[in-house]
Every structure is written in structure tokens, then in C-alpha cells.
Amino acid sequence: MTDAYVIGVDMIKFGRFPEKTVPQIGSEAALLALDDCGLKIQDMQALYCGNLGQASGMVGQRILQEIGQTGVPVINVSNACATGATAFREAWASVKAGLYDVVLAVGVEQMGKGLLGGGGGATGIPKEGLLGSGTMPAVFAEAGMEHSRKHGTTFEQFAKVSVKNHHHATMNPKAMYQIETPLETVMNAEMISYPNTKLMCSVNVDGSAAAVIASESKARELGLMNRAIKVRASVLTSDPWQERDLVMPDVNTCTRLAAKQAYEMAGVGPEDVDLIELHDCFATAEILHYENLGLCPDGEAGRMIDDGEVELGGKIPVNVSGGLLSKGHPLGATGIANIYEVSTHLRGEAGERQVEGARIGLTHVIGLGSACGIHILEKAS
Amino acid sequence: MADKPLPAVGYLKIPENGKPYLQGCKCSSCGAVFLGERDNCSKCGARGGMEEVQLSNQGELYSYCIVHRSFPGIEVPYVSAIVDLEGGGTVKGNLINVEPEPDKIPFGMPVEVVYDDALGRKDRDGNSYLSYFFQPR
Numbered sequence: 001m002t003d004a005y006v007i008g009v010d011m012i013k014f015g016r017f018p019e020k021t022v023p024q025i026g027s028e029a030a031l032l033a034l035d036d037c038g039l040k041i042q043d044m045q046a047l048y049c050g051n052l053g054q055a056s057g058m059v060g061q062r063i064l065q066e067i068g069q070t071g072v073p074v075i076n077v078s079n080a081c082a083t084g085a086t087a088f089r090e091a092w093a094s095v096k097a098g099l100y101d102v103v104l105a106v107g108v109e110q111m112g113k114g115l116l117g118g119g120g121g122a123t124g125i126p127k128e129g130l131l132g133s134g135t136m137p138a139v140f141a142e143a144g145m146e147h148s149r150k151h152g153t154t155f156e157q158f159a160k161v162s163v164k165n166h167h168h169a170t171m172n173p174k175a176m177y178q179i180e181t182p183l184e185t186v187m188n189a190e191m192i193s194y195p196n197t198k199l200m201c202s203v204n205v206d207g208s209a210a211a212v213i214a215s216e217s218k219a220r221e222l223g224l225m226n227r228a229i230k231v232r233a234s235v236l237t238s239d240p241w242q243e244r245d246l247v248m249p250d251v252n253t254c255t256r257l258a259a260k261q262a263y264e265m266a267g268v269g270p271e272d273v274d275l276i277e278l279h280d281c282f283a284t285a286e287i288l289h290y291e292n293l294g295l296c297p298d299g300e301a302g303r304m305i306d307d308g309e310v311e312l313g314g315k316i317p318v319n320v321s322g323g324l325l326s327k328g329h330p331l332g333a334t335g336i337a338n339i340y341e342v343s344t345h346l347r348g349e350a351g352e353r354q355v356e357g358a359r360i361g362l363t364h365v366i367g368l369g370s371a372c373g374i375h376i377l378e379k380a381s
Numbered sequence: 382m383a384d385k386p387l388p389a390v391g392y393l394k395i396p397e398n399g400k401p402y403l404q405g406c407k408c409s410s411c412g413a414v415f416l417g418e419r420d421n422c423s424k425c426g427a428r429g430g431m432e433e434v435q436l437s438n439q440g441e442l443y444s445y446c447i448v449h450r451s452f453p454g455i456e457v458p459y460v461s462a463i464v465d466l467e468g469g470g471t472v473k474g475n476l477i478n479v480e481p482e483p484d485k486i487p488f489g490m491p492v493e494v495v496y497d498d499a500l501g502r503k504d505r506d507g508n509s510y511l512s513y514f515f516q517p518r
Contacts, residue, residue, distance in 0.1 A: 115452065125389060125502040125510050132461035132473040133448045141446030142463055149444060149488040193461070194447035194483060241424040246416060247473040248444065248463050 004095040005219045006229040008037030008212035011340045013174040014205040014328035023062035026108030029208035041068035045100035050077045050087030050107040051332040080367025084335025089234045101218040108208035109330035138193040144284025155195040157302040159186045161283040162200045169322025171353035176205045176328035200283035205328030209336035229343045232266035233376035254372040255292035266376040270294040274358040277338035279366040280323040320353045338363035346379040389499045389512035392417035401496045403436040405470045414469030438494040440466040447481045478516040493518040
């Protein structure tokens with residue numbers, strides 16, 4: 001089987017664009033990614049489009065109606081917050097399988113403000129606040145408190161994640177917010193669901209990201225290997241059975257399973273990875289994934305954040321883009337935006353936030369319900 | 382309109398003559414316990430063979446969070462709790478009769494399931510509902 005390479009990748013600056021349509025927002029990233037590798041929409045043999053909010057709305061076709069209706073197959077993908085990563089993976093798989101030489105993956109989302117989750121059933125009475133909370137801040141607070149129960153993780157340690165990611169975002173011009181956010185500010189912000197304050201919840205933004213994926217022979221033929229990024233591993237898992245998972249979504253087991261498979265596929269271990277973009281949908285979630293991805297032994301995630309090991313310049317920088325907490329989290333775009341971030345570092349083009357000498361990077365997303373997508377990327381040699 | 386309160390969720394059973402309880406089922410192949418009814422086992426994949434069980438009203442607090450912002454009209458703060466029941470089954474619900482402060486809510490706290498009106502919530506036909514809550518024992 002051929003290796004598959006990212007030859008073009010980009011994202012728009014995340015923000016709020018209520019005046020635009022979802023396909024318009026998606027088209028912007030698609031064109032940026034095409035420009036990144038100097039190709040045209042006519043060169044793409046298929047489009048894999050990730051979007052959640054209009055999952056039945058043929059967003060991929062409507063993107064082509066904005067930028068070029070070439071008649072190629074369009075596959076619209078929806079997989080909760082793993083939507084973008086799933087679209088990317090399907091594109092990757094089509095190239096690996098030899099079906100196509102060069103394809104486009106786009107992730108796009110237009111979000112409202114406010115709480116996600118907690119929708120009631122169609123019949124009877126609303127259950128929110130009656131049978132606990134189904135809002136996302138509450139669900140991930142409960143997952144964080146499970147970690148506190150096992151390992152004594154503190155509110156302050158969770159809050160430090162948000163301080164770090166907001167700091168990183170000050171160096172990312174494409175992040176929603178570029179604002180230093182000290183620990184007191186994070187901890188004293190409005191409490192949403194203890195232990196997650198408002199500044200420990202991901203930012204609902206509109207955004208899009210896109211990647212052009214090509215086979216090795218096509219990348220060489222196009223003369224694009226000098227900036228190409230090799231996909232060393234692409235893994236998608238669902239949630240294996242756990243005794244509590246029907247009332248308490250389990251983001252740990254599916255991540256551990258995906259991480260194990262991804263490291264095996266890439267032939268590397270966590271110690272070989274130079275930077276990580278992981279799913280910090282809430283500050284509590286990031287802590288869990290240090291252990292789930294094998295960055296430290298179980299129980300040491302709190303120490304990692306205390307010791308600064310996950311900051312830019314630390315042992316293994318995590319979410320140098322600013323993460324979902326400050327860059328923003330347009331659900332369907334996030335998975336490809338992570339791939340843009342890691343690729344940019346591997347190309348040595350990340351500017352002020354560059355992880356020096358980055359050679360291998362890992363991206364991780366969770367779609368609650370649940371899905372886990374992991375990609376391991378390496379600069380082409 | 383029903384002359385008696387309706388169950389807030391399908392797995393809350395209200396017998397004609399008897400006390401309400403939470404219903405679960407148990408896989409006769411692997412022993413996994415689930416909340417509510419189901420046909421097949423998602424742990425071992427066994428088809429059929431699910432046995433109805435009455436879940437315990439005694440349990441312990443596994444995890445929780447304290448909800449300070451919810452949807453408009455929902456009273457806050459409240460404690461959203463995950464409770465492991467004795468003999469199997471995990472249930473989510475409101476933990477009541479505790480101060481919504483982290484240092485007042487120890488993990489592993491013994492709790493019991495209690496049944497009461499669903500916070501005055503009625504459906505569009507005006508029916509009342511019976512729900513369940515957890516409280517310290």
C-alpha cells in the first residue's frame with residue numbers, strides 16, 4: 001500500500017460569522033488548502049466533508065457549488081466532535097486503498113453560543129436538572145471528578161490547563177482569543193459546572209479547516225515532497241463496553257485503545273512525539289488524556305501540569321495552538337484544524353509558537369457518544 | 382389526564398400495590414447489569430437472555446459535579462451525581478439534601494434512592510410525574 005501525505009493544509013481564523021453560510025465558511029478553508037499546495041479544485045478526485053450542524057444538508061456538495069462542481073464523489077461525514085478527524089481519515093483511507101491519488105478533506109462548523117448537550121426527550125417532561133445534568137460542561141466535570149477521586153487532582157490543577165492553553169493562543173493569530181488569562185482569572189470566572197468555570201470550557205466558534213491528501217507517487221510527481229507531511233498512523237475507535245458508560249460517557253477507554261493502535265501503526269511511542277494537539281473540550285478533559293495517551297503514568301497528570309512539562313518549551317508541549325479552550329472548537333472543523341497545527345510545526349512554519357525541531361506530532365479528538373480519532377504525523381524525509 | 386403520577390423515565394416502575402423501584406436487567410451469559418430493559422447484551426454480544434432485575438435503592442456516590450449554570454428556568458445550583466447501586470447498575474440523578482460544596486460531598490458517600498414528585502414539572506397534558514433522587518444515608 002502507498003503511503004499517504006498531507007500536501008496542502010490550512011484553516012481560517014476561527015471567529016463568529018453569522019452573516020455567512022456553512023458552505024461559504026467551508027469553501028474558504030478548502031481554497032486555502034488548495035492554494036497551500038498550488039492545486040485547483042479540478043485536481044481533486046473526491047471530497048470528504050465533515051459537518052455536524054447540517055449533517056443532513058449535503059454540505060460537501062454545497063461547498064463544490066461555491067468553488068467548482070466537478071462531479072467527483074462527495075462523502076458527507078458526521079461523528080460528533082470527531083467529525084473532522086473522521087472525514088480526514090476517510091480521505092486518507094481512500095488514498096491508502098489506491099482508489100484515488102489526490103483528494104480533499106474539509107471540516108466546517110457554524111455554532112451558536114451557549115451550553116451544548118442536555119436535550120430532553122420528545123415526550124414527557126424535560127430531564128435536565130431533574131436527573132442530573134446532560135450539558136457538556138457537567139458531563140466533562142463528572143469525568144474530571146472521577147480523576148480527582150482516583151488521583152486527588154485539584155480544581156487548581158484543572159484550571160492551570162486553561163491558563164496554559166490561553167497563553168499558547170496569544171502566539172496563534174488564527175485563534176479566537178489571544179488574551180493572557182492568569183490562574184486567578186480562570187478560577188474566579190463564572191462557575192458553570194464545578195470544577196469547570198466558564199474559562200475552562202471550549203469556545204463555541206465558527207470555523208473551517210481543510211487538507212489535501214495525496215499518494216506518495218502523486219506528491220512526488222507534483223514536486224511537493226519538500227513540505228509534505230506523512231500520515232504515519234490514522235486510527236478511529238468507538239467506546240468499548242464499560243460498566244458505567246451508558247450514564248457516564250467514557251472518553252478514557254476509547255482513547256487508550258486508539259493510542260495503543262496508533263503507536264503500533266506508526267512504530268513509535270509517546271516518548272518519540274514532539275507535540276500533541278489533544279481534545280481539551282474542557283480543562284478537565286485535557287488532564288485525563290495525558291495519561292490516556294501515555295505521556296505519563298496513571299496518576300501523574302496533575303504533576304505534569306504543575307511542573308510545566310506540557311507547556312511550549314516543556315518536555316511534551318500540548319495544545320500549543322491554544323487548544324479548543326482558546327483557539328476555539330467549531331465541532332466539525334476541529335479534527336482537521338489539529339492536523340493543520342501539527343503539520344505547521346513539522347514544516348517549521350509555526351512562527352512564535354514553533355516547537356523547535358518538531359519531527360513527529362500527534363492529534364487526538366473525542367466525539368462524545370463516543371468516537372476517538374488519533375493521527376500521528378511526520379515531516380516527509 | 383392520568384389520575385396518578387407517571388414515571389419520569391421508563392426504568393422507574395410504579396407497581397399497582399407496592400413501592401416504586403428502578404428496573405434493570407442482567408445478562409444471563411456474562412452477568413452485566415444494565416439500567417432499564419434491553420434485548421441484547423452490549424458487553425458480550427449475547428442475543429436475548431436478559432433477565433429483569435429490581436435494582437437496589439442503596440448505593441454509593443461514584444462521581445459528581447455541581448451545576449451552577451443550566452438552561453433557563455432550571456434552578457441552580459444542584460448536584461449531578463453518578464451512583465453505583467449495590468448489586469450492580471449505575472444511575473445518574475440529582476443528589477439532594479447536601480450542601481452543594483465540594484468539601485461536603487465525599488466520593489464513596491453512601492446514598493439511597495428516594496422517590497418524589499418531579500420538581501413540579503408537568504407535560505403538555507397536565508400530567509404529574511414521579512422521579513427519583515439520591516440522598517445521603
